Amino acid sequence: MTPESMTPPVVAFVIAYWDDGKPWQREYLRLTLDSIVAQTDPNWRVYVVNDASPEPSATAYLDALTAWYGERFAAIHSDRNGGCGPARNRALPAVERDGGDVIAWLDADDLAHPDRVAVLRRMFAEDPELEVVYNSIEFIDENGNPWAEDELLPSLRLLAREQAMPVLRGRDRWVDVAVERENVAIPSAMSARLSLARRFPFPDVRFCEDVATWFRFLGSGAKLDHADGSTLRYRVPRVGGSASRVLAGDLEYFNRLRCGNERAGLVDAIEMATARGVLTATAGRSILCRYLIRIARTVSVDGHVGLATEQYADARSVDPTTFGQHATPEEQRMAEQVSVTRDS
Structure with a gap:
């Protein structure tokens, strides 16, 4: 018993x-x-x-x-x-x-x-x-x-x-x-x-x-x-x-939905962990940045370079320091290209 x-x-x-x-x-x-x-x-x-x-x-x-x-x-x-x-x-x-x-x-x-x-x-x-x-x-x-x-x-x-x-x-x-x-x-x-x-x-x-x-x-x-x-x-x-x-209709549309829906859950997780005191705001931004780099690489493997480039640019804007540490030179170039386009 x-x-x-x-x-x-x-x-x-x-x-x-x-x-x-x-x-x-x-x-x-x-x-x-x-x-x-x-x-x-x-x-x-x-x-x-x-x-x-x-x-x-x-x-x-x-x-x-x-x-x-x-x-x-x-x-x-x-x-x-x-x-x-x-x-x-x-x-x-x-x-x-x-x-x-x-x-x-x-x-x-x-x-x-x-x-x-x-x-x-x-x-x-x-x-x-x-x-x-x-x-x-x-x-x-x-x-x-x-x-x-x-x-x-x-x-x-x-x-x-x-x-x-x-x-x-x-x-x-x-x-x-x-x-x-x-x-x-x-x-x-x-x-x-x-x-x-x-x-x-x-x-x-x-x-x-x-x-x-x-x-x-x-x-x-x-x-x-x-x-x-x-x-x-x-x-x-x-x-x-x-x-x-x-x-979903096609793989690129599926991956676009994926990027948005997964990110929403991750942002909630970061907020809850921060509220519990196990994560600092700085660490939370770093985690989100690294997630965006990872998901960008995933959708890039599926051939969706444009969608991947958007994720790299978002990662750079979330935490430029972490992005510089973890993104490859090519990924940094892709993010910069989006930034230039947005500014123009």
């Missing part, structure tokens, strides 16, 4: 779902749900949130599907299409009502490791101060086959390489993410205590809401850990690519 504070929590999988009638959407969802049924620890529930799908039969389909899977499954229907972030938020009251303790987000085409629930319950029970956990990821295609690293889009290739970097543990590790890492906040690889998820719901934006939320979680001082041995299988189809990028 363990003390009450050490009682392993119930894990609530929250899945945002949108259906416009393509058969593969329902097949992927079925595989995602099967990966939950295959959990080695049965202490879980599932909440599938229908994000106002345009396919008329989607509501009846989800109701029938959850009824078939059993009482631990629930379908929640939204009357407004707001994107994945707001859809995930809609499940939180139901999770709280049903006594859920930990949220494990999972996209409707990704596959949970069979031990995800077991690992999460153990980690959260053993450390009452722990609030956020993330998993490593493995890229798979539409048929469930692994990607070779050199086949991925350049930005995804960066993310794949970062899987080999030391894992992040402790508090205020958002700084490492901001200045050094492409993204460790794939929604399907994120889990958090319900109380933190209620405090920082996903923003009402359609893309890159995950990184913005990640920054806010960790900027609040939340303690982070990595779930060893329960790698997420993250689906990126070979035909069509990332669903978010497809819905």
Whole structure:
């Protein structure tokens, strides 16, 4: 027997779902749900949130599907299409009502490791101060086959390489993410205590809401850990690519939204950390500057030099000293070019 504070929590999988009638959407969802049924620890529930799908039969389909899977499954229907972030938020009251303790987000085409629930319950029970956990990821295609690293889009290739970097543990590790890492906040690889998820719901934006939320979680001082041995299988189809990028319309537009939405979350994290007294205003400007340099390099790899140049110029204006220390001569030239254009 363990003390009450050490009682392993119930894990609530929250899945945002949108259906416009393509058969593969329902097949992927079925595989995602099967990966939950295959959990080695049965202490879980599932909440599938229908994000106002345009396919008329989607509501009846989800109701029938959850009824078939059993009482631990629930379908929640939204009357407004707001994107994945707001859809995930809609499940939180139901999770709280049903006594859920930990949220494990999972996209409707990704596959949970069979031990995800077991690992999460153990980690959260053993450390009452722990609030956020993330998993490593493995890229798979539409048929469930692994990607070779050199086949991925350049930005995804960066993310794949970062899987080999030391894992992040402790508090205020958002700084490492901001200045050094492409993204460790794939929604399907994120889990958090319900109380933190209620405090920082996903923003009402359609893309890159995950990184913005990640920054806010960790900027609040939340303690982070990595779930060893329960790698997420993250689906990126070979035909069509990332669903978010497809819905955004094109890669450059997606990256432009990304720069704005991620930055908003980082600015909030900096403000919270400064208010907590763990960060000075000068250090905050330096972190924002280095983030802008990093994201500029990321979008530049995708071929969006104009967008990258804007980020370099913003970085220079935020903190000229830090920019001079961390930007390459070519990056400094690009920033200066924008400054000259703006002045003229």
